[in-house]
Amino acid sequence: MSVILKSVSLAFVFGLFIDVFVHLHHLIYVPESMLFRILYMLIGINFVAIAVCIYFQLDSVYLPFDYLLQAFAKLKQSYTVGTIFCMSIPLSISILIILMQHHLKGIGIGTLLFVFGIGYLIDHYNKRIILKKVQNLDSQM
Numbered sequence: 001m002s003v004i005l006k007s008v009s010l011a012f013v014f015g016l017f018i019d020v021f022v023h024l025h026h027l028i029y030v031p032e033s034m035l036f037r038i039l040y041m042l043i044g045i046n047f048v049a050i051a052v053c054i055y056f057q058l059d060s061v062y063l064p065f066d067y068l069l070q071a072f073a074k075l076k077q078s079y080t081v082g083t084i085f086c087m088s089i090p091l092s093i094s095i096l097i098i099l100m101q102h103h104l105k106g107i108g109i110g111t112l113l114f115v116f117g118i119g120y121l122i123d124h125y126n127k128r129i130i131l132k133k134v135q136n137l138d139s140q141m
Helices: 002-028 034-057 064-076 079-101 109-128
Strands: none
Touching: 002 064, 034 064, 034 109, 064 079, 079 109
């Protein structure tokens, strides 16, 4: 019960932080030219992959979506395939809603690059970024 409560509260706080930072980001800077938008997107996807790589290596409390991502990654022995499976669930739901409403909005090239590229980048950064695990003091004695 404690883990569920922590996960739900973390998801709520995480969602609030995302909303605040997206709002601040739009107040500060939004690139106008297509070249800068593409560069911005590629840098952002890499930063997200690095953050997820570090986040999974720390073995902290995960958001419910992160449990699902890690389960698919362990099942398929790769974050690349696991992420495509995991991200295809909300993407499929979004596409169904779009088809029902006959209104395409919010799914562009950035969304598709994220869905199909973030797993490869997580695998790539997992090979490059290795955090040393802290050993328990009792096991050293």
